[in-house]
Amino acid sequence: MRYAICLLPLTMLPVPAIAQAQETPAAGDEAGTMEHSQMQQGEMDQAEMNHSHMDHARMEQMDMTSSETNTDASIPQSPPPPAAFDGPLYAADEVVGAERMNSSRLNVMRQVSGMPVTWFQAERAEYRARKGGDGYLWDVQGYYGGDYDKLWLKSEGEGTFGEKVEDAEIQALWSHAIGPWFDLQTGVRQDLTGPTRTHATIGVQGLIPYEFEVDAAAFLSNKGDLTARIEAELDQRITQRLILQPRGEVELSAQDIPEAGIGAGLHKAELGLRLRYEFTREFAPYIGVEQEWKIGDSADYARAEGEDPSTTNYVAGIRFWF
Incomplete structure (x- = not known):
């Protein structure tokens, strides 16, 4: 007995069978479908995040642009109106x-600027090692007064240990501010050694802005x-x-004046260099070197007295x- 097998096309199967075949995939197909679905969902989430970041950045940029525009618009671009200067x-x-x-x-300016202040400074108080005999020097000054007017007292002198003082003087000066940097000073100077002299004094003292401290004076003696x-x-x-201080002086x-x-003319010059260390602003020891020259006829007078017209001093002081 023979059997005949008939292959029918899929379209000839009953409709429920086709639906079942489409709705029930194989195990491998089910995994692939899930993976594909997850990838699509991840891509959609990433796209939404990128879109959100772009929108946020765009909004910030718009806010900044708007703020800058508003700020620029609020700043006047023209000079003040004339009415701004009408008031007192x-x-x-x-x-x-x-x-x-x-x-x-x-009245307030006078009270504030006239408030008296006392100040004293020893600019140089030093020991001097030199050929022919070690010596000493002092250079002190102080004042009492306000910003505009002061009473100044100054004293300078030097000598050799074991001998009498060679040069010494004291000055009493009235000082008046003639600007933010300089004071005009006038008064008297009294020599304490050598030929006795009293001098009328006029000069200026102050600071060349951010440069040298200057003290210059002219003296007219009673002779x-x-x-x-x-x-x-x-x-x-x-x-x-640590401060390095170059210093110069000419007379x-x-x-x-033979006596x-x-x-x-120019009869004396000094040039020195001092290195000081400020433990505090108010107290500073120093060391240094200074060269003195007597010039012209002053050098001849010094030689006649048996002195060297050129002297090198090695100094240490406070x-x-x-």
Whole structure:
């Protein structure tokens, strides 16, 4: 007996069978479908995040642009209107009156600037090692007064140990501010050694802005002798406490003064270099070297007295103030 097998096309199967075949995939197909679905979902999530970041960045940029635009728009681009300068310099003048307020402001200025202050400084108090006999030197000054007017006292002198003082003087000066940097000083100077002389004094003392401290004065003695002295020094900070100070001084005379060993013209010059260490601003020991020259007829007077017109001093001292 023979059997015949008939292969029917899929379309000829009953409809429920086709639906079942489509709705029930094989195990391998089910895994692939799930993986594909997850990948699609991840891509969609990533796209949404990128879109969100882009929107956030765009919003921030728009906010910044808007802020800058608003800020620029709020800044006037033209000069102030003329009406801005119509009012008084001081608003109180409108209420109290300009004359009364000017008097009050001047009174306050006098009280504040006239507040007296006492100050004293030993610029140089030093031991000097040199050929022919070690010596000493002092250079001190102080004042009492306010910002505009002060009473200054100054004293300088030097000598050799075991001998009498060679040079010594004291000055009493009235000082008045002639600007933010300099004071005009006038008064008297009294020599304490050598030929006794009293000098009328006029000079300036102050600071060349950010440069040298200067003290320059002219002296007219009771004998008619006219002399002058100029001192200058500059502080160069190596550190906050270590300071190198170059210093120079020249003395001039309008005539010969044989009894004082002074010749006409430039008769004396000093040039020194000092290195000090400020333990505090008010107390600073130092070491250094200074060269002195007597020039012209002054050198001849020194030689006649058996002195060397050129002297090198190795110095050690203390600078202090209070």
